[in-house]
Amino acid sequence: MASKKYDLRVYPGFRGITLLCLVILYAPLIVVMVYSFNASPSITNWEGLSLRWYADVFTGPESAKFKSAARNSFVIALIAATVATTIATLSATAILRGGRFRLRMVSFGLISLPLMVPEIVTAVATLIFFNAIGFDRGLLTILLAHIAFCIPFAYLPISARMQGIESTYEQAAMDLYATRRQAFTRVLLPLMAPGIVSGFILAFIVSLDDFIITNFVKGAGVETLPTAIFGAVKQGIKPNIMAISTMLLGVSVVMVTLSWLISRKDRKT
Amino acid sequence: MAGGAATGGSSTSDTYAEARTWLLLPAWVTLGILVLAPVAIMLVYSFLTKEFRGGVIWEFSLGAYDQFFCSRGLFGDEPCSIEWTYIQIFWRSIWQAGAATLLSLVIGFPTAYFIATRPPRQRTLWVFLVTIPYWVNLLIRTVSMKFLLRDEGPLNDFLTGIGLLNEPLAIVNTNFAVQLGLFYSYLPFMVLPIYAAVERYNFALSEAASDLYAPRWTVLRRILLPSVKPGIVAGCILVFVPSLGSFLAPDLLGGARNFMIGSLIEEQFKGNAGNWPFGAAASMILLTMVLIILLIFARQQAKAES
Amino acid sequence: MTSKTNDAIEVRNAVKRYGDFTALKKVSLTISDNEFFTLLGPSGCGKTTLLRMIAGFEDVTEGGIFLFGEEIEGLPPHKRPINTVFQNYALFPHMNVLDNVGFGLEMLGKSKSEARARAGEVLEMVQLTQFSARKPSQLSGGQQQRVALARALAPRPKVLLLDEPLSALDLKLRKAMQIELKHLQKETGITFIFVTHDQEEALTMSDRVAVMSAGEVQQLGDAREIYERPRNMFVADFIGETNLIEVTVDRIDAGRAACHLGGGHRLTCDAVDGIGAGASVHMSLRPERLFLSSAPTEGESLKARVRENIFIGTDISTILDLDDGPEFRVRASNSSRGTSRVFEPGTEVFVNMEQGAARLLMD
Numbered sequence: 013m014a015s016k017k018y019d020l021r022v023y024p025g026f027r028g029i030t031l032l033c034l035v036i037l038y039a040p041l042i043v044v045m046v047y048s049f050n051a052s053p054s055i056t057n058w059e060g061l062s063l064r065w066y067a068d069v070f071t072g073p074e075s076a077k078f079k080s081a082a083r084n085s086f087v088i089a090l091i092a093a094t095v096a097t098t099i100a101t102l103s104a105t106a107i108l109r110g111g112r113f114r115l116r117m118v119s120f121g122l123i124s125l126p127l128m129v130p131e132i133v134t135a136v137a138t139l140i141f142f143n144a145i146g147f148d149r150g151l152l153t154i155l156l157a158h159i160a161f162c163i164p165f166a167y168l169p170i171s172a173r174m175q176g177i178e179s180t181y182e183q184a185a186m187d188l189y190a191t192r193r194q195a196f197t198r199v200l201l202p203l204m205a206p207g208i209v210s211g212f213i214l215a216f217i218v219s220l221d222d223f224i225i226t227n228f229v230k231g232a233g234v235e236t237l238p239t240a241i242f243g244a245v246k247q248g249i250k251p252n253i254m255a256i257s258t259m260l261l262g263v264s265v266v267m268v269t270l271s272w273l274i275s276r277k278d279r280k281t
Numbered sequence: 282m283a284g285g286a287a288t289g290g291s292s293t294s295d296t297y298a299e300a301r302t303w304l305l306l307p308a309w310v311t312l313g314i315l316v317l318a319p320v321a322i323m324l325v326y327s328f329l330t331k332e333f334r335g336g337v338i339w340e341f342s343l344g345a346y347d348q349f350f351c352s353r354g355l356f357g358d359e360p361c362s363i364e365w366t367y368i369q370i371f372w373r374s375i376w377q378a379g380a381a382t383l384l385s386l387v388i389g390f391p392t393a394y395f396i397a398t399r400p401p402r403q404r405t406l407w408v409f410l411v412t413i414p415y416w417v418n419l420l421i422r423t424v425s426m427k428f429l430l431r432d433e434g435p436l437n438d439f440l441t442g443i444g445l446l447n448e449p450l451a452i453v454n455t456n457f458a459v460q461l462g463l464f465y466s467y468l469p470f471m472v473l474p475i476y477a478a479v480e481r482y483n484f485a486l487s488e489a490a491s492d493l494y495a496p497r498w499t500v501l502r503r504i505l506l507p508s509v510k511p512g513i514v515a516g517c518i519l520v521f522v523p524s525l526g527s528f529l530a531p532d533l534l535g536g537a538r539n540f541m542i543g544s545l546i547e548e549q550f551k552g553n554a555g556n557w558p559f560g561a562a563a564s565m566i567l568l569t570m571v572l573i574i575l576l577i578f579a580r581q582q583a584k585a586e587s
Numbered sequence: 588m589t590s591k592t593n594d595a596i597e598v599r600n601a602v603k604r605y606g607d608f609t610a611l612k613k614v615s616l617t618i619s620d621n622e623f624f625t626l627l628g629p630s631g632c633g634k635t636t637l638l639r640m641i642a643g644f645e646d647v648t649e650g651g652i653f654l655f656g657e658e659i660e661g662l663p664p665h666k667r668p669i670n671t672v673f674q675n676y677a678l679f680p681h682m683n684v685l686d687n688v689g690f691g692l693e694m695l696g697k698s699k700s701e702a703r704a705r706a707g708e709v710l711e712m713v714q715l716t717q718f719s720a721r722k723p724s725q726l727s728g729g730q731q732q733r734v735a736l737a738r739a740l741a742p743r744p745k746v747l748l749l750d751e752p753l754s755a756l757d758l759k760l761r762k763a764m765q766i767e768l769k770h771l772q773k774e775t776g777i778t779f780i781f782v783t784h785d786q787e788e789a790l791t792m793s794d795r796v797a798v799m800s801a802g803e804v805q806q807l808g809d810a811r812e813i814y815e816r817p818r819n820m821f822v823a824d825f826i827g828e829t830n831l832i833e834v835t836v837d838r839i840d841a842g843r844a845a846c847h848l849g850g851g852h853r854l855t856c857d858a859v860d861g862i863g864a865g866a867s868v869h870m871s872l873r874p875e876r877l878f879l880s881s882a883p884t885e886g887e888s889l890k891a892r893v894r895e896n897i898f899i900g901t902d903i904s905t906i907l908d909l910d911d912g913p914e915f916r917v918r919a920s921n922s923s924r925g926t927s928r929v930f931e932p933g934t935e936v937f938v939n940m941e942q943g944a945a946r947l948l949m950d
Contacts, residue, residue, distance in 0.1 A: 018643065018663040020487045021398045023501065029391040036388070036461075037414045037468065040425035043435050047428070056433045099307045106304035111295030119305055122312050130526030130571055132543045133323075134316065136564045139550060140326050140557070141319035143336060160315035163308065179294030192297065214416075221418040224528055224543075228550060238420045245420075245533070249428050257421040268416040272409050488644055489677035491664040493691030493742065503690075507681040 041261060048254035055249055065255040074244075078256060081240040085220055088155050088236065093215035096162035097170070100211055101204070103163075104171040105196070109179065126161040134161065135228035142229060149231035157229045158219045165218045166211035169275070173207025174200075206274050213271040217264050320568070327561035335550070337557050345562035367545065367563070371570075374541040377456060377531070378524035381463035382471075385520045388464070389471035390513070396472070397479035408476065415469040423529045426462055427453055430534075454536035462530030463520075470519035478512025479505075511585055518578050522571050542567055594656065595620045595746050595778040596641060601650035603636050603802075610636045612802045613650070618746075618780060618795075620655075623772050625781045627789040628799035629825065634782045637799075638748050641780065642671050654745065665694070670739035671748040675755065676731050678723035684710065684734050685719040691742035709737040712771070729760045736768075740775065749781045753788065765791050786826045790814060798822050819949040823871040830872040830915055836947070838864045844947060846870065850911030852889050856945035869948045874918040876944030879905065879928075879936045887945075888937040891915060893930045903929060907938060 047055060051062035069078055100123075107120055126134060138157045142149060181203065185195040201208075223238040230239060237260060244253050297304065327345050329337040347353075350368075351361035396407040414422060429436050430452045437449035452458050482505065490504045491497075506513070528543030535541070542563065549560025596618040603611040611633045618624045626634040639645040641652055643664035652660050659667055670691065678687050688709055689702035697705070710716050713733040723731055732752060739747055749768075753761045769792045772779045783789050789796050790810040797807045798821070806818045817823035824831060834846040834854065844858040854870070862868055880888075891907040894914075900921065907915045915938060919929075930936050 018646070020491055020497065020500065020644070020664075021484060023391070023394065023497065026391040026395045029388055030395040033388050033392045033468070034410060036465065037411065040422065040429040040465070041414060041417060043429050044421075044425040047435075055428070056438075099311060102304040103308040105297055106301035109294050109297045110301030110304065111298035113298075113301065115305070119308065122317070123308055125312065125316055128522075128571070128575055129316070129320070130523065130543075130567055132526045132528050132546050133320075133564045133568045133571075136546060136550065136560055137319035137323040138315065140323050140561060141315075144322050144326070156315055160311060163312065179296055182296050183294075186296075192300070196297070217416050221416075221420075223418075223420045238418060241424070242420055245424050249424060253424070254428075257418075257424065261417050261421055264417045265413060268413060272405075276405060483675075483677065485673050485675065485677035486679060488642075488664070489671070489673055489738075490679070490690070490694075491644075492642060492669075492671045493738065494665045494694035495690070496663075496665050496694075499694065504679055508679075 044254050045258045045261070048251065048258040050251060053251060055251060055254075065251040066259075068252045069255050069259075072252060074252065077235065077240060078237075081235040081237045084151060084154075084234065085236040085238070088151070088158055089216045089219040092155055092158035092162050092219045093166070093212050095159045096215045097166045097208060097212040099159075100163050100166035100170050100215075101208055104167060104174050105200070108171060108174045109182075109200075123167050124164050127164045131161075131224045135225040138225060139228040149229055150234055151231075153229045153231070154226055154234070154236065157225050158222065161222070161225065162215035162219050166215040169210035169214060169271075170204065170207045173204055173210075173275075177203050210271045210275050213267050217267055220260070221264065323561045324565055327558055327565050329558050331556045331558045335555050335557060342558065345556070345558035348556075348559055349562055349566070370540055370545050371542055371566070373539070374525055374543075377459055377539070377541060378463065378521050378527075380456070381460045381467075381524045382517050382521045384460055384464045385468050385471040386513070386517060389468055389516060390475055393472045393475035393512075393516075394479050397476050397482075404480070408473070411472050412469045414465075419466055419529055422465055423462055423533050426465055427458075427533050430458060430461070453534060454539070456535070456539055458534040459531050459539050459541070462534040463524040463527060466527065466530055467520045467523055470523075471516040474512045474515040474519065475509060476512075478509035482508055511582065514578065514581070518574065522574060525571065526567055593620050594618065595622070595654070596780065597653040597656075598637065598641070599651045599653065601637070601640065601652060602648045603633070603640065603645065604648045610802055611640075614802070614804055615650075616797055616804060616807060618778060620778055621776050623769065623779045623781065623792055623794045625783060625789040625793035625796045626799055627783055627786060627796050627825075629784055632799040633802040634784075634799050635750060638671075638750055638780065638782050641746070642669055642748050643667050668742075668744050669746045669748060670742060670744040671750060672735050672739045672752045674750045674752065676723075676735035676752075678731055678734055678738070680723055683720050683722055684715065684726070687723065687734060688738045688741050691738065695742060706737070706741055709741045710734075712740075712774075713737045728756055729764070732756060732764065736771070740771075740777070744777065746778045746780060749779060751783055752781075753783075754785075761788070768792060790826075798825065800825070815943065816946065817871060817948060820869050823869075823946070823948050828874055828916070828918070830874060830877075830913075831948075832870045832872060832913055834868060834870045834947075836862060836864050836866045836868065846947075848909075848912055850909055852909060852912055854887055854889070854940075854945060856947060857943065859947045859949075861949060862947050868950065871946045871948055872915070872940070872944055874904065874916045875902075875920075876941045877915070877917045878919065878939050878941070879907075879917055879930060880939055881930075881934075881936060883937045884939045886939060888939045889915075891936060891938050893932050893934045893936055895932055896929055905930070907936070909938075 048065060049061050049063065050058055051064060052059035069075060103119065103123055107116055110116070142153050147153060177200070181199050182195040185199040186192065190198060221238065223242060226236050227239050227242065230236070235243070237256070241253055241256060244250065326337055328341055328343065330340040330342040330344060332338050350364055352364035353359045353361060392411065396404055396411070399407055428434055432449045432451055432453065437446070440446045441449060486504050486508060487500050490500045495503060526543050527541065528547055531539055531541040532544050546560050546563050546567070549555040549557060549563070594617050598614055598616050601611055601614045602609070614637060626637060628634045636645060640647055643659070643662060647660050651658050654667070654669070679690065682690070685703055685706050689706035692702035692705055693699060707716065707719065710719060713736060715730060715733055715737065718726060718730060723734065726734065735752065753764050756764060765788055781792065793810060795807065795809050796813055798805045798813060800821050806813055806822045813822060814826055817826060820831065823829050832848055834848045837845045837847060839858045842858050843855050844862070845853065845855045847853050856870065889909055891909045893905060894908055895906045897904045897906070902918045903921050905917045905919070907917065909915060917938060
């Protein structure tokens with residue numbers, strides 16, 4: 013007698029569109045991953061599985077270029093993410109634990125500014141700035157630019173985490189004779205750890221991924237992985253590029269998963 | 282693209298009020314020098330005279346804006362009539378960004394809705410699935426899209442292989458390819474705010490409407506959509522704004538005929554052929570447009586909240 | 588399956604299961620037309636589930652629901668001529684009061700102007716005409732409540748469902764709304780099915796009450812019947828304050844049951860079908876039907892010692908210990924005309940019973 017339930021929340025077709033959405037999101041990445049294992053030097057024909065293009069990346073004629081680009085990318089990402097995370101943590105403490113003050117909203121606006129200004133505009137502005145003050149373009153200019161736009165990405169998970177921590181913890185610490193500094197380092201920071209790690213990881217990925225700004229502020233002959241890939245792709249998509257892309261994609265996915273697991277595990281406790 | 286939610290909230294305290302100046306100083310210095318000052322200098326540069334090898338001559342000039350808006354004939358000696366070349370590029374960018382936003386909305390809304398109506402424990406997993414690709418390098422994503430869509434690419438192989446098409450579909454170098462690329466670049470920005478809005482939505486309202494004789498799709502149109510409108514508007518802005526100034530999708534997927542603002546600006550700084558003041562002026566115009574959109578949006582959000 | 592037109596709603600052997608959990612166990616009840624019917628029970632008893640099944644928000648696992656003799660299970664909510672007043676009102680925040688109230692009529696195909704005209708009438712009925720143009724967020728809780736009521740009444744439903752609609756209001760407003768609701772029901776002649784966990788509210792308003800617990804109807808009857816002749820332990824305990832005493836029935840004689848309780852005390856009360864000699868059951872003694880005296884009276888009385896007096900405004904509640912027996916509570920009205928006076932703690936007194944104060948209960 014019981015008929016099919018009339019569930020108001022369910023709209024026919026929405027599940028299908030969601031699945032279509034996931035297909036659109038993942039199909040290009042999966043196709044490139046699969047083709048990176050293609051034995052053929054042609055990108056159209058499939059000639060069986062092979063790791064030759066991965067070997068090519070490490071030992072082939074272009075390997076020196078890729079290696080230096082990779083080193084640049086990782087060193088810049090590591091430093092930029094570290095500095096940005098530190099700045100973001102201090103700022104979040106001031107904005108969320110510094111009471112109400114006039115520059116509070118302005119400070120928050122400034123921190124989120126790199127997210128609002130179109131990337132190409134930031135790139136142009138930064139290039140012009142270094143030019144105007146006579147700063148030679150090179151690794152250092154890339155690093156400085158990266159620090160700036162990494163700050164908001166580090167800030168968001170950190171502030172989200174800090175908002176979830178009752179300020180009574182620090183007040184309890186100070187009630188138990190901790191100084192402000194001790195309350196910060198002994199109570200707030202340990203509680204903040206998952207947010208700080210997430211923030212660092214996101215900043216790291218964003219730095220590792222950036223192309224547009226890097227492309228503008230890098231000096232001649234200095235390459236990061238994205239600019240090297242872009243330069244190569246301009247001559248056509250080659251199998252070794254797909255191998256590099258797959259590896260870089262793997263790094264990003266692993267790191268984001270890590271960040272997600274940290275925040276999720278944390279939410280359970 | 283930040284949520285304003287990251288500032289306010291009940292968990293604010295004044296534990297570190299005394300130290301707040303020192304705590305904020307690094308952010309102010311870094312962002313002041315690396316974001317605010319550059320934008321100010323860019324504004325100055327847009328009023329300077331161009332140097333032919335790239336760079337500027339420190340001499341005031343309205344040349345860049347004049348070049349943007351005024352057509353003065355072949356020899357540059359006629360009175361100003363409206364120059365359409367660059368306005369058209371801006372217009373095309375707005376159109377492309379708008380189409381990409383619409384595409385993101387049409388696919389993003391049902392997706393966000395579907396995720397928000399899963400059991401709570403599954404939701405974060407779904408959100409994670411939708412956001413993962415966003416964290417993959419934008420360049421790699423765009424290249425992958427091109428690889429998939431190109432004439433001899435896997436998609437066309439597949440479609441001709443199963444006999445759906447007789448000859449490959451030329452998608453790359455069309456407007457649609459750019460829209461698809463932009464959709465791919467910024468989809469999570471559409472899904473996340475709508476998801477948050479639907480998750481907060483009180484489904485008793487849907488029940489009440491249904492109880493008052495509204496069929497399912499009427500409930501969607503008359504009750505659900507108006508209730509989650511702030512989320513939808515936020516999503517649209519968050520996709521539209523970065524799409525407007527995007528460079529990679531039009532450059533890699535669009536080809537020469539589908540030139541957008543990003544490419545126009547980039548060209549002015551490439552090698553020795555560029556025109557820095559003009560590039561700075563075009564950037565200023567783009568930035569002004571974006572800030573106006575964000576300002577209107579912030580005003581409306583503030584109004585909606587009160 | 589003959590249709591009796593004076594039965595507005597018939598629930599026939601309705602079962603609701605969520606996975607392994609059974610929310611409703613074979614509930615059957617009939618609600619007459621023009622009746623103010625209340626489903627009363629603690630949270631989780633299944634009353635809201637039953638209401639939502641009648642509204643069409645939950646499907647029926649087994650059994651059926653009939654509206655004036657016609658099966659409605661399978662019809663989506665928007666095809667049932669039944670409207671609901673939701674617990675938190677669920678007023679549409681983006682529409683003003685008039686459009687909220689007119690929404691149902693509009694959905695039924697009335698033109699916007701017709702819907703508004705009728706909405707205006709209903710708003711007049713609940714005295715909210717001057718708030719027509721306001722948004723729900725600009726109204727007080729009590730006003731929102733009346734808008735929700737007007738919205739549900741506007742399409743002239745055959746049955747109105749009310750899901751704890753007064754629970755968010757403060758005590759005074761709640762009392763006023765109880766009376767208003769009762770009047771509105773009589774005026775409109777619509778069948779009201781009211782869900783509440785507040786027994787006083789249920790007794791005040793209803794023609795009949797179904798007391799529910801653990802997915803079952805424990806007792807169905809009018810307010811007096813339920814209060815004075817509770818059928819089982821749950822109903823006696825849930826409705827009002829009572830003394831629940833373990834007793835053993837010694838014998839049944841001419842409609843009276845002679846019982847004894849701990850400490851050798853003896854009591855007689857009306858016999859109840861299904862409880863025979865030798866049964867060990869509970870007895871309910873309403874505290875306000877007991878009174879104290881310093882000497883035994885002619886009727887039933889038990890010797891006890893006063894432990895404590897508690898002043899509760901209108902009444903004075905006295906806690907007593909029976910010799911070797913259970914604890915007792917006795918309530919006396921706090922008035923100079925009161926039948927019993929206050930005894931100091933430690934005093935030896937007699938607990939006397941009015942006619943029908945004691946009642947045997949099934950478990």
